Amino acid sequence: MNGLYALKPWYADTLSGVRAALVRRxxxxxxxxxxxxxxxxxxxxALAGLPFGFSAPLVAVLLAAxxxxxxxxxxxxxxxGRTTRRGALLNELGDRAADLIVLAGFLPLAPLWLVATAGLAATLPSWISLAGAAAGAPRLNGGPVGKTERCALVVLxxxxxxxxxxxxxxxAGSALTAALRLTRLWQTLSDPAGADLGGAR
Incomplete structure (x- = not known):
């Protein structure tokens, strides 16, 4: 279940002109x-400081960006040709930080325990995907509640x-996504061809 992640190729094509301009600069x-x-x-x-409804357009624009x-x-x-290991690390840290920072906007609006639970759950799918990639499995992305769906829920x-x-x-959706990814990874790494991908533990 890739969810809105299935639109990524289309979205990348849409941004091709922007990407070309960034390359030139x-x-x-x-x-x-x-x-x-x-x-x-x-x-x-914007989420924390503006009234509901009024904040939505600004939140939507910023999350789209x-x-x-x-x-x-x-x-x-x-x-x-500027792919580096440090760049990959920064990319992953930036994604996780962005997820948590966005949800921090709910702190004045909802119980702390619920915001903390949502923040923890939101990071789980990515940590599982990264663990699978470290074991040699393909990197898993998408939903049912991946990064794009989380942004849509925040706008809602x-x-x-x-x-x-x-x-x-x-x-709940993030936890379900994490469970589905873990199940897929477990099946992939249980295949005889992938049995040694994880190395020594």
């Missing part, structure tokens, strides 16, 4: 990674004020 991929985190912080501030930067940084690195919360249902849905 020799913009660093790391700059785009950091810009995505800044957009996430802006969305969190956050997703665009997340798409562009890796593509730009590949297009310009900003528009409606339904903070508790939105955070509960985000937490």
């Amino acid at each position: 020799e913009v660093s991929p790391d700059t785009l990674t950091l810009a995505g985190v800044v957009c996430a912080a802006g969305a969190a501030v 956050r997703l665009a930067f997340a798409n562009l940084d890796g593509a730009l690195a590949r297009d310009t 919360g900003a528009a409606s004020g339904w903070t508790t249902p939105v955070l509960a849905t985000l937490a």
Whole structure:
């Protein structure tokens, strides 16, 4: 179940002109990674500080930009031959930081335990995918509640004020996504051809 991640090839094609302009201007991929985190912080501030409904358009624009930067940084690195291990590390840290920062915008609006639970759950799918990749399995992405769906749920919360249902849905959906990825990885790594991919433990 790839969810909205299935639209990534179309989205990448849509951003091809922007990517070409960034290549011409020799913009660093790391700059785009950091810009995505800044957009996430802006969305969190708008969510926390503006009335429900009024905050939704700004939150939506900033999270759309956050997703665009997340798409562009890796593509730009590949297009310009600037893929590095440090860049890959920064990309992963930036993605996790952006997820948590956005959800921090709910802190004045919902119980701390629920925001913390949603934040923990939101990171689980990525940690499982990274663990699988470290064991030699293909990197898993997508839904049912992946990064794009989480952003959409945050926008819904900003528009409606339904903070508790939105955070509960985000937490449960992220946990389900993590469980599905873990199941797929477990099956992949259980195959005889992949039995030795993980190395010594």
